[in-house]
Amino acid sequence: MEYIQGIAILIGINLIAVLGLSILTGFTGLFSFGHGGFMAIGAYISAIVTARLHLPFALAIVAGAASAGLVSIFIGRLTLKLKGDYFCIATMGFGEAVRVILNNIDYVGGARGWESLPQLTSIWVVLGLDIAAVIVAWNLINSRHGRNMVAVREEELAAQMAGIDVYGHKMIALVVSAAMAGIAGALMANYIQFIRPTMFNMAKSTDLTIMVIFGGLGSISGSIVGTFLLVSLPELFRNFAQWRLVIYGLAVVVIMVGRPKGVMGGFELTPSGVRRSMAARRARLALEAEARALEREGAA
Amino acid sequence: MNQFLQQLVNGLSIGSIYALMAVGYSLVYSIMNFSNFAHGSVIMLGAYFGFFALTLAGLPFALAFFVAACCAAGVAVLLERLAYKPLRDRHAPFLYFIITAMGASIFIDNSVIATIGPTPKTFPSELLPSFLQSGAIRIGHVDVGRIDLAMFAITVVCLVALVLFIDFTRLGKAIQATAYNMKASALMGINPGFVIILVFAIGGALAGVAGVLYGMKYQVFPQMSAITLKSFIAAVFGGLGSLPGAMLGSLLLALIETFVSGYLSTQYRDLFSFIILIAMLVIRPSGIMGKTAEDKA
Amino acid sequence: MSAVLELKGLTKRFGGLAAVNDVSFAVREGGISGLIGPNGAGKTTIFNLITGVYKVSGGTIEFRGLPVQNKEPFQIAGLGITRTFQNIRLFKELSVFDNVLTACHASAKYGLAEAILRLPRFRREEKALHEKAASLLEIMGLQDRVDVTANNLPYGLQRRLEITRALALDPKLLLLDEPAAGMNPDETEQLMRLIAEVRSRFELSVLVIEHHMDLIMGVCEHIHVLSFGCTLADGTPDEVANDPKVVEAYLGAEEAKK
Numbered sequence: 078m079e080y081i082q083g084i085a086i087l088i089g090i091n092l093i094a095v096l097g098l099s100i101l102t103g104f105t106g107l108f109s110f111g112h113g114g115f116m117a118i119g120a121y122i123s124a125i126v127t128a129r130l131h132l133p134f135a136l137a138i139v140a141g142a143a144s145a146g147l148v149s150i151f152i153g154r155l156t157l158k159l160k161g162d163y164f165c166i167a168t169m170g171f172g173e174a175v176r177v178i179l180n181n182i183d184y185v186g187g188a189r190g191w192e193s194l195p196q197l198t199s200i201w202v203v204l205g206l207d208i209a210a211v212i213v214a215w216n217l218i219n220s221r222h223g224r225n226m227v228a229v230r231e232e233e234l235a236a237q238m239a240g241i242d243v244y245g246h247k248m249i250a251l252v253v254s255a256a257m258a259g260i261a262g263a264l265m266a267n268y269i270q271f272i273r274p275t276m277f278n279m280a281k282s283t284d285l286t287i288m289v290i291f292g293g294l295g296s297i298s299g300s301i302v303g304t305f306l307l308v309s310l311p312e313l314f315r316n317f318a319q320w321r322l323v324i325y326g327l328a329v330v331v332i333m334v335g336r337p338k339g340v341m342g343g344f345e346l347t348p349s350g351v352r353r354s355m356a357a358r359r360a361r362l363a364l365e366a367e368a369r370a371l372e373r374e375g376a377a
Numbered sequence: 378m379n380q381f382l383q384q385l386v387n388g389l390s391i392g393s394i395y396a397l398m399a400v401g402y403s404l405v406y407s408i409m410n411f412s413n414f415a416h417g418s419v420i421m422l423g424a425y426f427g428f429f430a431l432t433l434a435g436l437p438f439a440l441a442f443f444v445a446a447c448c449a450a451g452v453a454v455l456l457e458r459l460a461y462k463p464l465r466d467r468h469a470p471f472l473y474f475i476i477t478a479m480g481a482s483i484f485i486d487n488s489v490i491a492t493i494g495p496t497p498k499t500f501p502s503e504l505l506p507s508f509l510q511s512g513a514i515r516i517g518h519v520d521v522g523r524i525d526l527a528m529f530a531i532t533v534v535c536l537v538a539l540v541l542f543i544d545f546t547r548l549g550k551a552i553q554a555t556a557y558n559m560k561a562s563a564l565m566g567i568n569p570g571f572v573i574i575l576v577f578a579i580g581g582a583l584a585g586v587a588g589v590l591y592g593m594k595y596q597v598f599p600q601m602s603a604i605t606l607k608s609f610i611a612a613v614f615g616g617l618g619s620l621p622g623a624m625l626g627s628l629l630l631a632l633i634e635t636f637v638s639g640y641l642s643t644q645y646r647d648l649f650s651f652i653i654l655i656a657m658l659v660i661r662p663s664g665i666m667g668k669t670a671e672d673k674a
Numbered sequence: 675m676s677a678v679l680e681l682k683g684l685t686k687r688f689g690g691l692a693a694v695n696d697v698s699f700a701v702r703e704g705g706i707s708g709l710i711g712p713n714g715a716g717k718t719t720i721f722n723l724i725t726g727v728y729k730v731s732g733g734t735i736e737f738r739g740l741p742v743q744n745k746e747p748f749q750i751a752g753l754g755i756t757r758t759f760q761n762i763r764l765f766k767e768l769s770v771f772d773n774v775l776t777a778c779h780a781s782a783k784y785g786l787a788e789a790i791l792r793l794p795r796f797r798r799e800e801k802a803l804h805e806k807a808a809s810l811l812e813i814m815g816l817q818d819r820v821d822v823t824a825n826n827l828p829y830g831l832q833r834r835l836e837i838t839r840a841l842a843l844d845p846k847l848l849l850l851d852e853p854a855a856g857m858n859p860d861e862t863e864q865l866m867r868l869i870a871e872v873r874s875r876f877e878l879s880v881l882v883i884e885h886h887m888d889l890i891m892g893v894c895e896h897i898h899v900l901s902f903g904c905t906l907a908d909g910t911p912d913e914v915a916n917d918p919k920v921v922e923a924y925l926g927a928e929e930a931k932k
Contacts, residue, residue: 108475155658161471162412162617163662166609167654173606174651181644213790220789220796221779221803228765228776230470235763238725239777240751240843249786279603283479290476295767322487329480333473334463353821357769360821368828 082200088308089203090264092301095288096214097257099300103289104218105250106230108165110282111172115145115255117277118175119262121185124272127195134197138206138263145259146252157247172279179274190273198268206264210257214297217253226250227295258285287325290332298346383520384639385632390525390594392631393532397587398608399615399623400536401580407556407618408576411471414478415456416584417605418485423449423585424592424601425489431504438506442531446585453581454574456481482602489599497598505593528590535586536624539579543620552576556618610654616667625665678703678738678847678879679724679755685732686719693719695903696733701847701896706873706880708890711900712923717883718760720900721849725757726750738846752780756840757849760883762832764824770835771820775807777842807842813875814838814868830861834868841872847879848872854886862886866893891915899923 094116101107119141126137152171156164180188217223225246228236237243266272284307292303311321344354398420405413427445430436436444460477513520543549554562555572563569588597591604607630615626630650638646657664677700686694694716701707709717722728724735726747735743742750765773782799789796811817814834819827824835833853840848850869854862866889873880884890890897890911897914899906907917914920 102472106470106472108472108479110479155655159658159662161475162406163613163658165412165414165475166606166613167658169606170610170651170654173603174648177644177648177651216790216792217786220800221776221782221784222786222789224772224776225779227768230472231765231767232763234727235759235765237727237747238751238757238759239839240748240756240780242746242748283483286476286479287483290480294472319487319491322483323491326480326482326484326487330460330477330484333469333477333480334460353769356821357823360769360819361823361826364819364822364826364828 084309084312086198086200086203086268088304089200089207090198090261090268091285091288091308092207092304093210093264094258094261094285095292095300095304096210096297097254097261098285099289099292099294099297100214100217100226100257101250101254102286103294103296103300104223104230105226105247107161107247107250108286109168109254110165110279111168111170111175112254112258112285113277113279113281114168114172114175115149115258116262116265116281117179117272117274118145118148119259120266120272120277121179121191121262122259123263123266124185124191124194127197127267128191128193134202134267137197137267138260141263142256142259145262146256149251149255150248153248153251157244157251168282169279172277172282176274176278186273188274190271192271194266194270194272196267196270198264203264206260210260211297211301213253218297222246222249230295287329290329296345298350302346380639384635386521386525387639388632388635389628390522390528391635392628393528394587394591394594394604395607395611395627395631396624397532397535397583397590398605399611399627400539400620401583401587402605402608403612403615403618403620403623404576404583405580406612407620408552408559408573409461410618411474412478412609413456413461413577413580414475414605415460415482415485416580416608417602418482419449419453419456419581419584420588420591420605421489421599421601422452422485423581423588424597425493425588426585427589428498428500428592428597432501438504442586442589445589446582449585449588450578450581452485453577453584457573457577486599486602493599495599497596498592499596500593524593528594531586531590535583539583540620548575607650610650613662613664614653614657616664619664619666622664622666629665676703677701677736678705679881680736681720681724681733682736683733684720684723684730684735684743686716686723686728687731692731693903694723697898697900697903697905698733699898699905699908701879701881704873704877704879705896706869706882706894708894708897709881709883709900710885710890710897711906714902715900716903717900718851719903721757721851721883724750724849725755751843751845754844754846755849756843756845756847758833758836758840758851758853760851760855762836764832764836764839766823766825768824769820770816770822770824770827771807771811773824773835773839774810774842775803777839778803778806778810780843781806810838810842814841829856830864833857833865837868837872841876844876845878847881850880850882850884852883852885854884854889857886859888862889865889869893 094112098109098112101109122141122144123137126132126140127134152167156167179185185191225236225241228239228241229243229246233243262277288303288307289300290303291306292299292301311318314321344350398416402413402416423445426448427441430441430444431438460481461474464473464477513522543552551562551567552572552575554565554567555569559569588601591601608627611627611630612623614630615622615624630653633653634646634649637649679701682698684694684697685692697720709720711717719728723730723743726745726749730743734741737753737755742753765776768776782803784796784799811820814837816831816835816838819831824832827835837850837853854865857865869880869882870893882890882894894911896909897911898908899914899920901923906923907914907920
């Protein structure tokens with residue numbers, strides 16, 4: 078029971094970061110190699126607030142989210158108006174930079190890490206924040222802001238012509254995703270009670286991205302499914318740990334080449350989501366039937 | 378003064394490695410207008426190919442280099458055909474390419490860890506040519522590492538060959554034309570598919586050589602692919618898509634890193650490359666030698 | 675006669691080449707103007723300059739009296755100029771309805787917080803957006819296809835959807851870049867009527883780039899002819915059709931002598 082609760086908490090913590098990344102990558106189409114860095118900021122700020130300043134956990138979480146968000150604004154201002162490649166490279170560099178900086182600050186444990194952090198993350202805290210995160214993500218996506226982000230992903234130039242402030246919306250996506258990663262980091266620090274810069278390196282960033290991809294770009298329920306799968310699977314297949322990533326890597330390539338919409342096919346596992354996917358299918362079939370009828374008419 | 382010259386030499390040798398990596402990346406970028414984020418894995422494989430060609434197959438040093446370059450080129454082309462071409466044919470958005478590159482990179486890196494193992498391998502000095510075996514030679518007042526000299530020389534040879542190829546051969550001009558405008562070149566009878574394969578092969582070959590050099594100077598290990606970040610930064614520094622820019626950016630980046638490392642502290646060396654990146658993005662995103670381009674409707 | 679759009683001495687240089695060279699013309703308020711010329715004459719470049727995709731090298735662009743050159747594209751769209759593209763740029767993976775709904779965003783004013791907290795203002799304005807999108811689609815005859823993924827629409831309907839999307843921003847000037855490309859004479863005829871209807875119904879002005887002469891002659895009241903970035907002729911369809919310079923550019927010097 079302890080064990081299952083442990084996994085549930087890990088799923089819950091990662092879910093918040095994955096939802097944020099889903100908004101950034103799945104819905105807005107921006108790829109970040111460095112969200113581990115934002116998690117690290119959240120984790121370390123939370124550690125400082127709880128272990129050194131002895132302030133309440135809620136404050137630590139907020140501080141972690143805010144710090145990560147602020148740093149993301151800085152990165153966004155420098156790169157979001159440039160071509161996508163620059164943003165990717167900058168996030169890669171950012172992730173590394175955070176690691177190097179943390180490695181050299183003895184106040185937070187340096188490369189060896191920081192032990193004996195207070196255990197403050199309970200299953201209820203995680204559950205509560207998860208529900209909040211899902212609601213926030215869902216409400217954001219299903220609003221004009223969310224639709225604009227999707228437009229940016231689909232056709233940036235056309236989005237501009239439709240009056241959408243592309244830079245502004247990319248920034249919203251970045252800051253929200255960074256803040257959510259920060260929250261996840263804070264929860265992680267005060268659950269595992271131990272943090273170390275290598276825990277938040279590029280491998281962590283790509284792990285989160287893989288969870289988004291497996292669930293399917295552009296689907297919140299997909300991200301939830303993806304997180305469930307990818308946090309619980311390694312526990313089940315402990316013996317094959319080495320091959321886990323080999324399979325993930327291959328799976329990512331196969332998914333992108335074959336079915337980029339992933340498990341959920343870009344639709345949501347909700348009543349309205351199912352209705353929409355069925356409606357789209359019906360509409361497509363109707364169109365095809367029409368086309369065939371026209372052909373027959375022409376031949377007659 | 379001695380220390381300054383030592384650092385200079387060190388910087389130039391690291392700069393050579395960066396240059397080979399950055400040029401390979403920039404070459405693909407200039408044609409395809411996309412960043413091959415799996416580049417690092419090709420570099421890493423090149424190092425392993427070279428290592429095994431030397432140790433297992435017992436090939437002579439120069440041949441081992443050649444084999445590494447060819448195999449790395451092969452991997453790069455395979456990557457292009459299997460992962461990128463299907464996406465290109467479907468006019469997939471830019472994002473899909475990055476994700477696929479990431480997946481390929483994870484697949485390759487972890488395959489190596491799972492099969493060959495994560496422990497680093499060192500190039501045994503007995504198998505290196507004799508003139509590389511003893512440590513340093515003296516030029517004036519400075520001890521210059523023989524390996525560093527060799528690396529610099531090999532890099533110069535490769536890059537000069539590349540420049541000659543691109544500027545003076547028909548194939549090279551075909552590459553230039555395609556980089557400028559793929560559709561127009563296709564109309565002129567240049568087969569874009571062939572140019573793409575050629576460019577990936579050259580980029581891969583350069584990556585292979587870079588991998589072997591890096592492996593010689595340091596060690597060969599699966600996480601080597603992370604070094605590719607330096608090549609991206611160097612390419613941005615010099616100007617994304619510009620080959621002279623990639624060379625210049627790499628040299629400058631390596632020199633700055635080495636001097637920071639030598640005179641300030643090794644800890645902050647990697648941080649400095651990030652600072653340079655930020656500085657470039659603030660001051661001049663198109664890089665030292667880059668041109669600003671505008672989107673076409 | 676007031677001009678909704680006025681270009682004065684507009685110039686755009688790429689390196690040493692002047693893609694657009696000292697071009698001046700005006701689109702009358704409520705009018706339909708055409709911009710024609712051989713390929714590479716600079717027509718789409720002018721559209722890109724008007725919509726802020728390119729920065730001008732010289733000259734001014736005035737929209738309803740205000741200079742708009744070098745503004746951000748989304749600002750210009752917000753001011754009332756929208757466009758369609760030569761290679762259709764729909765939001766391909768979205769449904770027909772979502773394509774238009776997304777473009778309606780400017781008609782709502784609720785902010786992020788109101789959206790996330792689902793406050794009453796959000797609910798009200800969202801409902802209005804949905805109604806606006808539905809009514810636009812009905813006017814443009816796409817109401818039976820609202821659930822189709824944009825990518826799956828037949829070509830002609832994709833063009834119509836693009837125009838619908840452009841109308842969602844309540845523009846005062848609609849720029850159409852080769853809307854009849856790939857259409858047969860019947861479809862072109864339909865498109866002509868659609869453009870005229872859109873102009874009166876939505877009380878806007880239209881500037882069309884086209885190669886299909888039937889469309890241009892049939893629906894435009896004023897035509898501006900470009901060649902190699904320079905103005906060749908400007909006037910009514912009759913004036914332009916009989917201008918020897920235009921005939922020469924299109925049909926060769928022999929024809930012009932006739």
